[in-house]
Every structure is written in C-alpha cells, then in structure tokens.
Amino acid sequence: MNPLHLKSEIKQLDPRKGGYHYLFVDKKVVEELPKKNKTRLRCTLNDYTFPCGLNHLGDGNFFIILGKEKMAKSHSQTNDHVEFNIIEDPNPLGVAVPEVLEVFLAQDPMAEKAYNTLTDGKKRSLIFSLMKTKNVDLQVQKIITFLETQSLWKT
Numbered sequence: 001m002n003p004l005h006l007k008s009e010i011k012q013l014d015p016r017k018g019g020y021h022y023l024f025v026d027k028k029v030v031e032e033l034p035k036k037n038k039t040r041l042r043c044t045l046n047d048y049t050f051p052c053g054l055n056h057l058g059d060g061n062f063f064i065i066l067g068k069e070k071m072a073k074s075h076s077q078t079n080d081h082v083e084f085n086i087i088e089d090p091n092p093l094g095v096a097v098p099e100v101l102e103v104f105l106a107q108d109p110m111a112e113k114a115y116n117t118l119t120d121g122k123k124r125s126l127i128f129s130l131m132k133t134k135n136v137d138l139q140v141q142k143i144i145t146f147l148e149t150q151s152l153w154k155t
Contacts, residue, residue, distance in 0.1 A: 022063035040094040048074040051094035
C-alpha cells in the first residue's frame, strides 16, 4: 500500500466523548484500506510518525486520536489545518511485543495458544499494561492474570 496523503483541521471532541484532539479521516478513504477501519496505521504529521488506529466519529467517518504527546511532538495545535500521510503498519499490533511476554509464551505452549486466540485489541491492552510495569515478576503475574481473566488459560 502506498501512503495516502490527507488534509484535515485538528479538532477536539466534546469532553463527554473524551475531549481528544483528532485528525478527520473520511469513510471513503477508510474503504480503500486493506482491513477497512481495522487497519493499523502509521501516521506522519509534521515529520512526526506514530502508530495509530481508526476510531468511529459516529457519522460513518473516522478519526485518528492526537494525544498531548503527539500534539507536542508534531508541533500541532487545535484548529491547525494540516497535511498528513497514513500507511498500513507492517506490524499488525502497531506496538512491539515486550521481551517478557515473548519469553513467557515461548516457555508455555498453552499460554501461547491462549494468547493467539486474543483479538489484536486485547493483545495491545495486555502489552500496554506490561509497558507500565517495570518489575518483571509483576509483568509475569499480569500476563497470567490477563489470560486467566479471559478464561483462556489456567495455571
């Protein structure tokens, strides 16, 4: 897939809907993507590239969330009219799998089988949870608890 070049005004959602800053993506553009709105993307805005996904606006169109960090790193502000590129992310998760998870799954075939049944979104949730924890023992416990909570695996 070649990068798609798009234009948008940086807007902000109503606080009751999260208050996120975002880039608008027309539903016609999303229809061209390999996995439609489930496609993981890499977005480049003002020379800053980041992994992202698409979220429903509620009117058939979509948006890419721009958190505070992305706004700062892309030197963007609300109401800026910007040009940006999106391309399919070669990593379907859009995030690197932590070493502790790779090692854990390599050592336990049943856990690996359970992990592989998770949706990409659930896998990302587990990975982001692990990234917030520095202690390896706590990371392992989070993996076990997560898989057990999903009723996929028992120790």
